Amino acid sequence: MNRVSSPVATRKRGHRPTLRGAGTIAVFLAPALVLFVLLVLLPILVAGYTSLFKWNGFGVPENFVGIDNFTRAFGDSVFLGDLTRLLLLVVLSVVIQLPFSLALAMLLNQPLRGRAVYRVIFFAPYVLSEVTTAVLFTLVFSPDRGLGEQIAAVFGAEGVAVFADPATVIYALFFVVSWKYFGFHMVLYLAGRQSIPRELGEAAITDGASAWQTFRHVTLPLLGPTIRISVFLSIIGSIQLFDMVWVLTGGGPIHASETLAVTMFSYGFRRFEVGYASAISIIMFLLSLIFAIFYQRFVMRRDLEGAITTRGVQR
Amino acid sequence: MDYNVTRRSLLGLAGAGASAILLGACGNDEPGDGKQTINWWHIQNNDPMLGVWAAMAKDFQATHANVNITIQPLENEAFKAKLTTATQAGSPPDLFQSWGGGGLKQQVDAGLVKDITNDVKPWADTLLPASVQPFTIDGRIYGVPFDVGMVGFWYNKELFAKAGITAAPATWADLLVVVSKLKAAGITPIALAGKEKWPAHFYWSYLSMRVGGLSALQQAASERNFDKPDFITASQRFKELIDLQPFQKGFLGAAYGSPDGQAGVMGNGNAAMELMGQWAPAVQEAQSTSKKGLGDKLGFFPFPAVAGGKGSLSEVFGGGNGFSVGKNAPASTTEFLKHLLTAENQRKATDTGAVLPTVKAAADAIKDVNAKTVASTLAAATGFQLYLDQAYPPALGAQVNDSVAELVAGSKSPEQIVKDITSVAKSQ
Numbered sequence: 001m002n003r004v005s006s007p008v009a010t011r012k013r014g015h016r017p018t019l020r021g022a023g024t025i026a027v028f029l030a031p032a033l034v035l036f037v038l039l040v041l042l043p044i045l046v047a048g049y050t051s052l053f054k055w056n057g058f059g060v061p062e063n064f065v066g067i068d069n070f071t072r073a074f075g076d077s078v079f080l081g082d083l084t085r086l087l088l089l090v091v092l093s094v095v096i097q098l099p100f101s102l103a104l105a106m107l108l109n110q111p112l113r114g115r116a117v118y119r120v121i122f123f124a125p126y127v128l129s130e131v132t133t134a135v136l137f138t139l140v141f142s143p144d145r146g147l148g149e150q151i152a153a154v155f156g157a158e159g160v161a162v163f164a165d166p167a168t169v170i171y172a173l174f175f176v177v178s179w180k181y182f183g184f185h186m187v188l189y190l191a192g193r194q195s196i197p198r199e200l201g202e203a204a205i206t207d208g209a210s211a212w213q214t215f216r217h218v219t220l221p222l223l224g225p226t227i228r229i230s231v232f233l234s235i236i237g238s239i240q241l242f243d244m245v246w247v248l249t250g251g252g253p254i255h256a257s258e259t260l261a262v263t264m265f266s267y268g269f270r271r272f273e274v275g276y277a278s279a280i281s282i283i284m285f286l287l288s289l290i291f292a293i294f295y296q297r298f299v300m301r302r303d304l305e306g307a308i309t310t311r312g313v314q315r
Numbered sequence: 316m317d318y319n320v321t322r323r324s325l326l327g328l329a330g331a332g333a334s335a336i337l338l339g340a341c342g343n344d345e346p347g348d349g350k351q352t353i354n355w356w357h358i359q360n361n362d363p364m365l366g367v368w369a370a371m372a373k374d375f376q377a378t379h380a381n382v383n384i385t386i387q388p389l390e391n392e393a394f395k396a397k398l399t400t401a402t403q404a405g406s407p408p409d410l411f412q413s414w415g416g417g418g419l420k421q422q423v424d425a426g427l428v429k430d431i432t433n434d435v436k437p438w439a440d441t442l443l444p445a446s447v448q449p450f451t452i453d454g455r456i457y458g459v460p461f462d463v464g465m466v467g468f469w470y471n472k473e474l475f476a477k478a479g480i481t482a483a484p485a486t487w488a489d490l491l492v493v494v495s496k497l498k499a500a501g502i503t504p505i506a507l508a509g510k511e512k513w514p515a516h517f518y519w520s521y522l523s524m525r526v527g528g529l530s531a532l533q534q535a536a537s538e539r540n541f542d543k544p545d546f547i548t549a550s551q552r553f554k555e556l557i558d559l560q561p562f563q564k565g566f567l568g569a570a571y572g573s574p575d576g577q578a579g580v581m582g583n584g585n586a587a588m589e590l591m592g593q594w595a596p597a598v599q600e601a602q603s604t605s606k607k608g609l610g611d612k613l614g615f616f617p618f619p620a621v622a623g624g625k626g627s628l629s630e631v632f633g634g635g636n637g638f639s640v641g642k643n644a645p646a647s648t649t650e651f652l653k654h655l656l657t658a659e660n661q662r663k664a665t666d667t668g669a670v671l672p673t674v675k676a677a678a679d680a681i682k683d684v685n686a687k688t689v690a691s692t693l694a695a696a697t698g699f700q701l702y703l704d705q706a707y708p709p710a711l712g713a714q715v716n717d718s719v720a721e722l723v724a725g726s727k728s729p730e731q732i733v734k735d736i737t738s739v740a741k742s743q
Contacts, residue, residue, distance in 0.1 A: 056421060057399065057403060058403065058422070058425035058427070059425045059426075138573075142565075142575040143563070143564045143565030143569075143575065144585075145575060161565025164509065164567040164568030166724060166726070250511070252510055252512075252567065252568070252720065253510070253567035253720070254567075254720055254721050254724045254726050270709065271709050271714075272421070272708075272709040272710065
């Protein structure tokens with residue numbers, strides 16, 4: 001630890017680390033390290049261990065079943081449905097929600113009367129918790145007496161109970177997720193847009209570029225890092241989606257809005273098949289991990305240069 | 316089965332070892348010398364029962380100077396979470412809420428619950444036999460109920476009269492006619508909370524009981540096979556009702572206890588009936604816009620018979636609340652349990668209207684007309700079946716709920732759902 005020729009120390013500071021220095025590092029590192037090990041690493045390891053057992057959560061797991069829980073998951077229509085719905089939510093987010101947020105951000109970057117007010121209004125839903133949002137939309141789409149029904153009545157139409165129809169519920173869910181998060185992505189894009197030097201746009205216009213060309217060839221490429229991080233957050237959020245679904249639909253009707261986390265929860269805490277639930281949580285973890293690594297390695301490579309993925313490169 | 320036996324015996328050993336250590340450590344829990352502390356978790360975390368329990372504990376302590384009762388009132392879901400952690404750590408509370416059935420059996424198998432047969436036997440005949448059944452496993456008693464009820468149809472007399480219905484349906488065919496009449500009169504026949512699944516499982520369970528008899532349900536569970544003609548018939552009968560589209564608009568997304576859910580729809584007079592337990596009137600009141608519910612307009616009739624079925628009308632489906640005793644509980648715990656269930660104390664609990672008594676002698680304290688009907692039906696019951704999602708192991712119970720929900724939504728056929736239920740039963 002305190003070897004004389006420690007390369008890190010020589011490179012960074014150029015003088016020898018003392019025993020006392022190492023002690024200081026240990027003291028400052030310990031609290032975070034202990035918490036990380038106890039609250040992050042240990043639970044992952046325990047879940048990994050219990051996922052190999054058929055276990056109802058009482059006592060000590062003893063009935064070792066190997067990877068049976070994992071093979072079971074890939075033959076389970078609900079679990080496979082979760083993956084399909086995850087893909088659908090991701091595609092809808094990337095194709096509809098994020099472009100919408102981007103368009104709004106561009107609009108609110110224009111010199112517009114009262115644009116600060118708009119920004120606040122659009123960002124406001126993000127401040128609400130997922131549970132609050134879910135309760136709110138349960139009321140809005142309540143059959144017979146909800147706001148949605150009343151609005152439909154004005155147009156002479158009969159409102160549909162969107163959360164009660166297996167065919168529409170996932171889109172209704174996407175709508176609510178978008179309602180909550182579009183403001184967040186909008187603010188990200190807005191910040192990204194404002195950090196683009198004004199001169200670049202002006203230069204493009206001077207060169208005769210149209211508004212669309214300026215956006216397409218100057219603004220959009222320079223927003224690249226922001227867009228990539230926003231897509232990343234959106235996908236990770238979709239993988240972990242739980243609270244909103246649980247309160248809004250409980251995953252139903254007939255699993256039509258169930259997500260991975262909801263399936264895991266109902267197996268773990270409703271059916272007490274803790275081993276199988278652990279396996280699902282491990283799959284979720286691996287999914288997030290592999291996605292995060294690949295995304296950062298290949299998509300966000302330039303954005304993160306020198307940070308995580310390309311070790312040792314010094315600026 | 317093999318694995319069950321080994322797991323049980325091993326856990327039993329572990330449990331015995333742990334209790335030996337704990338008992339050794341807590342010498343003062345032994346009778347005779349010094350104070351005993353009873354750690355009591357219940358879920359009546361609101362008045363009136365919150366205060367009633369506290370008063371009963373105080374009475375007991377007044378006459379038992381060496382006993383100290385620590386009460387921990389918990390909200391239902393919080394209780395379940397807390398109990399799960401406590402039992403996983405191998406240290407259940409001394410006296411705690413239990414619903415009996417498959418959940419209790421898991422705790423018993425894990426060696427967490429005390430066998431109180433010998434302590435309870437002498438006074439067990441003061442209780443309604445049906446109420447004790449969910450707490451009896453392999454002939455041994457692992458808990459005592461203080462509240463018991465049953466599921467039946469709650470109906471709106473005014474809406475029935477409006478549709479020209481004069482008598483409550485006595486057979487399933489009558490019920491289908493009633494539903495058609497109500498629909499013809501422009502009235503939503505039935506309120507159902509499709510989001511929560513368990514209200515729909517009442518229909519399937521009752522139909523299975525009426526078609527196959529009580530023994531069919533018990534046999535199916537022990538043989539792990541539901542793929543039998545009786546269950547297919549029961550599912551088909553339910554499908555006949557579903558096909559009439561008797562439920563309120565958007566019922567697949569409806570919750571039970573919310574203003575726009577099953578109880579709210581009933582309480583506001585927007586549907587003619589619901590199949591629900593003895594708590595239905597209270598929840599209708601709470602969720603109705605007027606906060607008064609249906610009042611005198613509310614009636615009750617038992618689940619109708621099915622023509623050609625083996626079950627009898629006097630077999631009831633329900634459940635209740637009780638207390639189980641933790642493995643490390645001090646000796647006076649069962650004595651305290653007995654104190655909670657004296658006729659006098661059961662009357663006090665019944666007086667609040669929140670409890671239907673399990674002690675036969677306390678039945679005279681029931682005031683509400685509908686509650687009296689429920690209680691007398693229960694007292695005359697020739698058979699009792701606990702809610703399937705509590706009677707069966709949790710995974711099987713949840714599968715029954717899921718499969719019935721699929722039948723209701725029309726995504727699976729009667730033949731398919733009994734196969735799905737069977738495959739989960741076999742995996743347990």
